[in-house]
Amino acid sequence: DAGVIQSPRHEVTEMGQEVTLRCKPISGHDYLFWYRQTMMRGLELLIYFNNNVPIDDSGMPEDRFSAKMPNASFSTLKIQPSEPRDSAVYFCASSQSSRGTQYFGPGTRLLVL
């Protein structure tokens, strides 16, 4: 199995631009999670899906952030417009069950100038 796949691995953009991060979960996993990691706040849950349906988006920082999961093998996290404080590493993770082991992707390192 290829594991959780994220793209791009690195993204540098200018303030105000739209950013789209992509994730392909492990096949057969019904749960998909988006996390953000910063030096100040550590790893924080942004949103998660069960069977492509968003379950909890209370961690999404503001309306500039949105996430979708159009099918079982693809999810996107979009920031529009981006701001320098959005600079962080964004991780996607998937799991077979709600309380099973979560498997993380390599992350997308985002820098907003």
Next chain:
Amino acid sequence: KQEVTQIPAALSVPEGENLVLNCSFTDSAIYNLQWFRQDPGKGLTSLLLIQSSQREQTSGRLNASLDKSSGRSTLYIAASQPGDSATYLCALRGEDSGGGADGLTFGKGTHLIIQP
């Protein structure tokens, strides 16, 4: 709100030593606890998962324990090696079913360096 603290924030020890990493949490209503390893610039690798009903889990040179009542978990690494150098994170899942309880709450990690 659950808060997870990991002590120490950083640790440097010579190769071969046995060591203990600590994780404490404020709300004992947890479903399970997971220890991860993160290498620089990489994602997280799951090391051990302990269910709330369990006391410990072992994998190779790693042993994780859980004391729910006192809000503590430890990760014991035996005979440390330079390849163990990484950041170690503990993460908790709450007891409530559904409704947003399935995400993990993370500590900020212990940055471990094993000196050759």
